[in-house]
Amino acid sequence: MKTRECLTTYLAGGVNSPVRSFKHLNREPLIVDRGSGAYITDIEGQSYIDYCGSWGSLIHGHAHETILEQATFFLKKGSSFGITTAIEGELARFVNYLMPSMEQMRFVCSGTEATMTAARLARGFTGRSYIVKFIGHYHGHADFFLVQAGSGVLHLNQTASSSGIPDSIVKHTLCLPFNDEKALQELFKTYKDQIAAVILEPVAGNMGVVPASRSFMNLLRKITEEEKTLLIFDEVMTGFRFSKGSAQSYYGITPDITTLGKIVGGGFPVACLGGRKEIMRHLAPEGTVYQAGTLAGNPVAMAAGLASLKLLDKENFYEELQEKADFLLQPVEEAIKGKKACLNRVGSMFTLFFGPEKVTEAADIKHLDNERFKNFYHAMLSEGLYFSPAHNEASFISQAHSFDDLLKTREVLLNYVCKYL
Numbered sequence: 031m032k033t034r035e036c037l038t039t040y041l042a043g044g045v046n047s048p049v050r051s052f053k054h055l056n057r058e059p060l061i062v063d064r065g066s067g068a069y070i071t072d073i074e075g076q077s078y079i080d081y082c083g084s085w086g087s088l089i090h091g092h093a094h095e096t097i098l099e100q101a102t103f104f105l106k107k108g109s110s111f112g113i114t115t116a117i118e119g120e121l122a123r124f125v126n127y128l129m130p131s132m133e134q135m136r137f138v139c140s141g142t143e144a145t146m147t148a149a150r151l152a153r154g155f156t157g158r159s160y161i162v163k164f165i166g167h168y169h170g171h172a173d174f175f176l177v178q179a180g181s182g183v184l185h186l187n188q189t190a191s192s193s194g195i196p197d198s199i200v201k202h203t204l205c206l207p208f209n210d211e212k213a214l215q216e217l218f219k220t221y222k223d224q225i226a227a228v229i230l231e232p233v234a235g236n237m238g239v240v241p242a243s244r245s246f247m248n249l250l251r252k253i254t255e256e257e258k259t260l261l262i263f264d265e266v267m268t269g270f271r272f273s274k275g276s277a278q279s280y281y282g283i284t285p286d287i288t289t290l291g292k293i294v295g296g297g298f299p300v301a302c303l304g305g306r307k308e309i310m311r312h313l314a315p316e317g318t319v320y321q322a323g324t325l326a327g328n329p330v331a332m333a334a335g336l337a338s339l340k341l342l343d344k345e346n347f348y349e350e351l352q353e354k355a356d357f358l359l360q361p362v363e364e365a366i367k368g369k370k371a372c373l374n375r376v377g378s379m380f381t382l383f384f385g386p387e388k389v390t391e392a393a394d395i396k397h398l399d400n401e402r403f404k405n406f407y408h409a410m411l412s413e414g415l416y417f418s419p420a421h422n423e424a425s426f427i428s429q430a431h432s433f434d435d436l437l438k439t440r441e442v443l444l445n446y447v448c449k450y451l
């Protein structure tokens with residue numbers, strides 16, 4: 031049986047995660063065979079410069095030698111025990127050194143588990159039920175996070191954005207427009223003493239890159255502190271992406287709980303939630319909030335994660351990454367000025383939006399020109415460039431991208447802008 035036929039026959043929808051199917055792009059999905067540095071090669075032998083990097087996990091590129099070495103060393107000692115290993119403590123200590131707000135943490139296997147547990151912990155700690163999230167932000171696929179809301183406090187419309195989720199599950203999820211200070215203030219008045227936590231992507235990546243404004247972030251911290259509501263920074267994507275201290279150091283805000291994923295696992299299935307000891311001790315076995323995992327803290331994945339974090343703890347790591355981002359993106363930014371497009375970026379994560387001239391909140395996403403994106407995406411693939419395969423997603427630059435790779439990419443992008451926009 032041919033590979034493609036085998037996948038479509040035996041996997042639901044042919045994939046293990048929906049965006050990979052390329053259904054929205056009306057084309058057959060890429061089936062990758064291998065990756066090395068900034069490049070991936072598909073089963074037909076076609077190579078691409080990769081700007082998805084396993085959705086931002088691979089800040090050092092594919093198959094980085096040091097990460098492979100460490101993972102292999104641990105793999106040879108035994109792949110899994112379901113018993114505590116020393117490396118779990120070492121990774122936790124290193125995460126705490128980079129992000130001191132995470133005094134204690136718990137490792138899990140996916141971002142979904144981390145955010146789901148963070149919300150349960152916040153509810154257990156505060157004894158309150160409501161969780162506030164922002165429209166367009168994604169926190170994994172736990173039932174109560176898959177909520178689409180109407181815009182504004184007055185039109186709260188808690189309907190799940192997936193079938194299979196009863197209304198009773200989403201009735202404690204409140205959605206707000208991002209960066210809207212007034213809506214935030216009103217919501218806290220309406221639900222006084224009932225909100226367990228506010229969760230957000232400090233720099234949203236899952237509606238394309240959309241940063242929080244500093245004044246919104248300051249207000250959010252102030253209100254949550256005053257109202258004794260926990261502030262959860264979902265840094266699954268932003269964790270270690272544009273600075274060692276992640277988005278919390280970029281904004282100068284200390285959240286109560288942080289969730290991490292992607293980079294913290296060095297390309298392996300690792301995620302994490304952490305915060306102040308007084309909160310974390312509510313997790314079982316010390317406390318009454320339950321969480322567990324057969325493969326949680328898997329030593330091979332921990333070793334890869336630790337190697338990944340040690341590599342980024344080098345002098346000038348982020349300055350160099352910023353230089354690469356500027357080299358690739360500044361000329362593109364210039365070229366699209368006055369055209370029906372905009373480029374949002376923070377550090378090495380970026381999204382090129384077609385349609386609107388600015389995107390600062392989820393409402394702007396409604397004006398995206400998805401047909402244009404589709405054409406763009408097909409053109410890029412034929413030029414050997416693999417960006418994240420959806421219009422409202424972030425793409426990422428890694429340390430493995432050479433200036434030659436970036437120059438080639440820049441020329442293709444500028445040529446496209448010049449010809450088609």
Ligand SMILES: Cc1ncc(COP(=O)(O)O)c(C=O)c1O
Nearest residue numbers: 140141142168169170264266267
């Ligand atoms: C900000 C954020 N939170 C949570 C998740 C869910 O993580 P996972 O796909 O590992 O379950 C993602 C995934 O992309 C994410 O970007």
